[in-house]
Amino acid sequence: MSVIQGVDLTKAYGKLKAIDHLSFEIEENKITGLIGRNGSGKTTLLKMIAGYLKPTSGELKAFSEKPFNSLNVSANLMFIDDTMTFPDSLPLIDILNEVAPFYAHWNSSLASGLFDYYSFNPNQPHSNLSKGSKSIFNSILGIASRSPLTLLDEPTTGMDSAVRKDFYRALLKDYLEYPRTIILSSHLLSELEGILEDILLINQGTKLLHLPVLELKELAVGLRGNAQTVLSFVDGKEIIYQEEFAKGSLYVVIRRELIQQRLEQIRQNGIDVLPVATDDLCVYLTTKTKGGIDDVFKRS
């Protein structure tokens, strides 16, 4: 069953289309990673799902309703991002206590457990927290709400690596205990992908890929070795990424299905066949120019 459906969804800010004819479905009780470069439309999409923004055109439904102005959607949804603000008259501990009645599945023992684990000062105002501490506090709200639809927009911004690991583990453990639909947007795909089931990769407001992480891992292979030999195998096929890393040596990324039958032969010709890390692959797939940052320096 799908919890969110988007059909031909578009959100325009003036002439700029932040989301451009996007169609997708998010299935119930899965953890989906929303991945994309800066400015690819991740936050705009999440804000539309959360009902903060109204789509310019197309159709968007969460729990079979349009999220904008829907009490039912907002009662079943938690949206966490780093621009959340709380009144300064409420210290942290009061925020935890006051949000509880708004969320039917709120787990107060988990909230206070995490609050103590991170040694928050109960009397501190939210606005005084450091960037990382704000993210930690907000993520506590996100996890403890146990909302049937939990949207986390860059939840790990500013967290150090130890805290990020704790966060992923806390999120996963609570998800195992209480399965729900979770969408996480992040740039740190490599450390996140273990807990994900699906990945939705968007670029310039359109969908590039939406598939299980396990399939993404096997979508492409990298071929590395003598340039002419590599080229002879990939000739005429669509190349995802290409880099001449040394004179006469080439690294080429290509869809596995295009050369699956010849992999053995390729290896025997002295070409290394390498798996492509998912975050590298996502970068290759969303790069506007073929050559990357090095091209900028070649020009000058």
Add this chain to the structure above:
Amino acid sequence: MILNTDSMKPLYVQIAEWLEAEILNENIKKEERIYSQYQLAEMFTINPATAAKGLNILADEAIVYKKRGLGMFVAPNAKAFILARRRGPVLGQMIKELVTEANRLDVSESELYRMIQQVRKESEEDQ
């Protein structure tokens, strides 16, 4: 428990191999219940769908079998089966890579034999 996220091997293959190792060294004995996908997800901090795929590899090879409503159990001949498979295709693939590398380095066949014998001798002395 930590999985190697940079490894060439996908996480679910690492899960399957870890479970095989547990069966081989008899931490999980035959006819005993093996970890569920949710236990594995918790132990390794991975999505339960990934853990399930690891378990499915073992189920496909009949190393574990399903008891309805009770979970997955280790097959009576699991250990022998894992050993046989690792000897066959797995070791075969490693030897293929070894031979390719030896050819690239201009190591002759007899030289390669000698190197293997040397390593075997050393590992016997260590034991």
